[in-house]
Structure formats: C-alpha cells, structure tokens
Amino acid sequence: MLLNTSILRILGACFYYSPDSPSVKSLIPLMPFLVELFPWPDSQKIKKLTKEIAKQDFKLLYYDFSILFEGQGNVPAPPWGSVYLDPEKIVMRISTQAYQQFLSLHSIAVESDQNEPTDQFGLMLLAAVYLLERNKKIIAIELIEQHLLPWAYRYLSLIQMTKLEHTFYRNLAAISEEYLKTIEQQLNLIAPKRQLFH
Numbered sequence: 362m363l364l365n366t367s368i369l370r371i372l373g374a375c376f377y378y379s380p381d382s383p384s385v386k387s388l389i390p391l392m393p394f395l396v397e398l399f400p401w402p403d404s405q406k407i408k409k410l411t412k413e414i415a416k417q418d419f420k421l422l423y424y425d426f427s428i429l430f431e432g433q434g435n436v437p438a439p440p441w442g443s444v445y446l447d448p449e450k451i452v453m454r455i456s457t458q459a460y461q462q463f464l465s466l467h468s469i470a471v472e473s474d475q476n477e478p479t480d481q482f483g484l485m486l487l488a489a490v491y492l493l494e495r496n497k498k499i500i501a502i503e504l505i506e507q508h509l510l511p512w513a514y515r516y517l518s519l520i521q522m523t524k525l526e527h528t529f530y531r532n533l534a535a536i537s538e539e540y541l542k543t544i545e546q547q548l549n550l551i552a553p554k555r556q557l558f559h
Contacts, residue, residue: 377483380422410532417529425525438519442480445512445559452478510552
C-alpha cells in the first residue's frame, strides 16, 4: 500500500515530537523495518539511512531538535507551511487558514500539545494517518497533494543542508523526500505550483 500509515506515523512523530518523548524513543528502533513496508525506488539507500537512524542515541538529539523545531536563534528549516507560502514568511497566514478550513470541512480536530500551527510538517503527516485510519483515503490524498507538497520538498531540502550535530534529522528528511516523491509519482498527484518565499 502506497499510503502506508506506519511510515507516515513514524515520520510524522519524529518530525513533531521531541526525541526524548516516549513516542519517538519507541519508534527509533523500528526504523530499519521501513524498508520492508514500501516499494522504495532505491531500497539500499533507505536501508542505509534507516540503519544509521536506529543507531542514534535519542539523548544526544535534543540540541538538533531544538535548532530545527524550537528556534535556537534563526530556525534554518521552519517546519510550518505558511513560512514558505507567505510573502512575509510568517506563521498562521493565508495558507494556514486554508488548511484549517480544509480540516474543519472534514471534521478533523488537530490537537497540539505544543501550541503549534496546524501546518507543521509532522503534524500534517499525522493528520493524514488519522484520515487513512478512518478510510478517508481521498481526503488524505487531498491533504498531501494540496496542502503539504507545495512546500514540503523545500523544507526537507533545507533540513538536509542544515549543519547539525547528528545525521538523524537529515536522514529522516531524505527518507521523507523519497517517500513523498514516490507516492506523488505513483498516485499521479498534481500539487499546485506555488511561489515559495523561504
């Protein structure tokens, strides 16, 4: 199955929760199994990346998490869609409002422990999981195609270019990019062309 809830859940949780959270700590050892869950175009590359991730000590990842998600100074790869899609590069703008309307239209209540805008990358992947688990595949595809893909590759490329202490988030971004590109191609998704400002 191309829209694999296990893959989306693992990636979403790792991009949303702190590395010392029970959610992420329990998922890191499962990373090597991602290779078996999906028809990766380059399974050897994914195998290498997931093995490296599984070897990471979650206790050492908090500084990198803080740089990427909490903002030690300037956030090099902001995880919110509106930063990329809004000319002023700030959160909670028109694209976030459009996404919130989409969620409301489909009766999806996104609850965040972290007072986070709803268009946070990991949170959006977890929203897609929620939809897929309720047999709402078409709506999950719309979420990915219309609200995530217009900015996701730029975000993931910025993570891969960011100097961090460990490879965990760079590898996670590379895996996410491969996954999204594969489902985009295999499901013939056509993301709207949007100007990116970040």
